[in-house]
Amino acid sequence: MAVLKVIEVLSNSNTSWxxxxxxxxxxxxxxVKNIKSVYVREQSAVVENGEVKEFRVNVKLTFEVK
Known part of the structure; x- marks a missing residue:
């Protein structure tokens, strides 16, 4: 039986989600080793002068604890 742990990570990009x-x-x-999956929990963007300047995600990373 594998033991899995989940952490939340915030990240941003000027390109895309x-x-x-x-x-x-x-x-x-x-x-963090043995990352098995990523779940995008939230997406948001920063808008300046009517244009998207930054894409942001809040993700949950699942990894195996050995």
Whole structure:
């Protein structure tokens, strides 16, 4: 039986929500090993002068505890 743990991570990108999600996983994987899945919990964006300037995500990362 595997033991799994879930943490929440916030990330942002000037490009897209997908890029923000990839950045969250990449950054977290530097200190958290065995990441198995990512769940995008929330998406938001910063708007300035009628244009989207920043994409933000709140993700849940699931990883196996060994």
């Amino acid at each position: 997908e890029d923000a999600t990839r950045k969250a996983v990449k950054q977290a994987s530097e200190s």
